[in-house]
Amino acid sequence: MKVLDYFLIICTIALLGISYYLMTIDQYAVAAIVNIGAYACGVPLGARIGGRIYKKNQENKE
Numbered sequence: 001m002k003v004l005d006y007f008l009i010i011c012t013i014a015l016l017g018i019s020y021y022l023m024t025i026d027q028y029a030v031a032a033i034v035n036i037g038a039y040a041c042g043v044p045l046g047a048r049i050g051g052r053i054y055k056k057n058q059e060n061k062e
Contacts (some may be wrong), residue, residue, distance in 0.1 A: 008045040012038050 015038035022031035 004050060005045060008041050008048075011041040012045065015041065 033047040
């Protein structure tokens, strides 16, 4: 894994933790925005990992 992957994993986990904390103190609007930020970090991470797996599968077919 590359440094960007680790960074995205850490950002996603941190933002989800912050979002959970904000939900417990009844800050629902801010928690929703932070949650969207967590998804914004998680989607590229999933795309990068999925792209790598797809590329490996294409190499194995040849």
